[in-house]
Amino acid sequence: MPDTAPVPIQALRGDLDATVGSLMAELEALGRIIADARLEVAALKADDIDAPDIPAATDELAAIVSHTAQATHEILDSCESLTNISDQLEQQHAQPLQHAITRIYEACSFQDITGQRIAKVVAALQAVERRIAGARQSMETRPPVVSATQPESLLNGPQMPGAGISQSAIDALFD
Amino acid sequence: MSFDHNIKVLVVDDYKTMTRIIRNLLKQIDVNDSDEASDGHEALAKLRAGNFGLVISDWNMQPMTGLDLLKEVRADARLKHLPFIMVTAESKTENVVAAKQAGVSNYIVKPFNAETLREKIAKVMVHA
Numbered sequence: 687m688p689d690t691a692p693v694p695i696q697a698l699r700g701d702l703d704a705t706v707g708s709l710m711a712e713l714e715a716l717g718r719i720i721a722d723a724r725l726e727v728a729a730l731k732a733d734d735i736d737a738p739d740i741p742a743a744t745d746e747l748a749a750i751v752s753h754t755a756q757a758t759h760e761i762l763d764s765c766e767s768l769t770n771i772s773d774q775l776e777q778q779h780a781q782p783l784q785h786a787i788t789r790i791y792e793a794c795s796f797q798d799i800t801g802q803r804i805a806k807v808v809a810a811l812q813a814v815e816r817r818i819a820g821a822r823q824s825m826e827t828r829p830p831v832v833s834a835t836q837p838e839s840l841l842n843g844p845q846m847p848g849a850g851i852s853q854s855a856i857d858a859l860f861d
Numbered sequence: 862m863s864f865d866h867n868i869k870v871l872v873v874d875d876y877k878t879m880t881r882i883i884r885n886l887l888k889q890i891d892v893n894d895s896d897e898a899s900d901g902h903e904a905l906a907k908l909r910a911g912n913f914g915l916v917i918s919d920w921n922m923q924p925m926t927g928l929d930l931l932k933e934v935r936a937d938a939r940l941k942h943l944p945f946i947m948v949t950a951e952s953k954t955e956n957v958v959a960a961k962q963a964g965v966s967n968y969i970v971k972p973f974n975a976e977t978l979r980e981k982i983a984k985v986m987v988h989a
Contacts, residue, residue: 758878765885788889788975791882795972798879802921802950840928841921842953844971850952853977856968859957860984 727821740815744808751801758797765790802843864986868914870895873904873930874948875922883917883948883978890979901925905933908940915982920949920956928963935964944985948973 765787772780772787844850870887872895874880880897887895896911898904900922908916916934920927927947934940947960948969957968966985969977 755878759881762878762881762885769885769888784889788886791885791889792972792974794882795879798876798882799950799971801876840951840953840956840959841926842951842956843921844950845952850970851954851957852952853970853973855954856952856957856970859961860967 740811740818744811747804747808747811751804754797754800758794761790761794799844806843864983865914866891867894868892868986869912870915870917871904871907871911871913872897873899873901873916873918873922873927875899875919879919886975886978889975890982892982901927901930901933904930905937908934908943909937913943915986916943916945917948918945920947920951920960928960931960931963931965944988946981946985948978 768783768787772783775783870892872880872883872887874883874897877899880899884895884897887893896907896913898907902925904916904918907913916930918927918930922930925933927949931945931947934943934945941964944966945964946967946969947965948971949956950971952970960968966988967981969981
């Protein structure tokens with residue numbers, strides 16, 4: 687049976703010209719770098735990240751949305767009760783109360799905005815989760831790029847302050 | 862700018878909290894006749910069955926988005942002239958342009974206040 691053990695590149699170098707020898711040494715070094723990188727990726731403990739952490743994070747965020755929604759509905763219940771009381775008051779007392787109630791209604795829309803922002807973060811975390819799972823399943827194949835945003839290009843959700851178009855700029859489009 | 866406060870308004874949003882907020886804000890500006898739909902299909906059914914004078918719709922809904930609903934409304938011979946205000950967190954220029962091209966009457970970015978709501982309703986009802 688022939689000896690199939692790899693022949694060290696250094697041993698072959700005498701038979702090759704300098705350029706080819708140097709190129710093969712570079713390739714050998716590159717191979718070592720790739721092997722080291724694979725060991726480092728394996729050491730990241732992708733299972734640990736994938737299993738409890740990200741699903742727990744998405745659950746926590748979903749709980750935030752749920753709790754704030756519940757709190758908002760309780761605030762709205764209270765506002766509706768105050769409105770009923772206000773209807774029985776004289777105008778001078780009812781007006782400031784109604785004004786305050788309106789401000790509370792306006793402020794309550796925070797829950798919709800934060801809910802949409804959290805949904806975007808959850809989508810991003812789920813995309814990371816899918817990437818980790820893909821990388822774990824196949825170290826040889828790059829997993830497909832997964833977008834954290836929804837497929838519909840016009841469903842972008844709330845923009846960061848200054849990133850979106852302002853109400854006054856929108857109004858200019860309708861004038 | 863004043864308008865007929867007796868209009869019947871359909872508020873469309875898949876987020877119950879938001880429909881509740883908008884309907885309460887409508888009451889605060891003396892628009893007391895409102896109904897709600899939680900998605901585009903329910904909205905279309907209600908619009909075709911009822912005598913609504915204004916639609917206030919969110920954009921980000923599934924499976925039918927507010928933009929899809931707007932296009933359906935504009936394609937319906939009986940509803941095509943119905944004032945339609947988009948109230949949404951979608952604040953990119955391309956969103957506003959797409960809504961305008963689809964025939965939206967006005968566009969409000971969340972978060973908004975009662976005065977903005979009153980002002981936009983007055984504006985679209987004048988042109989209705």
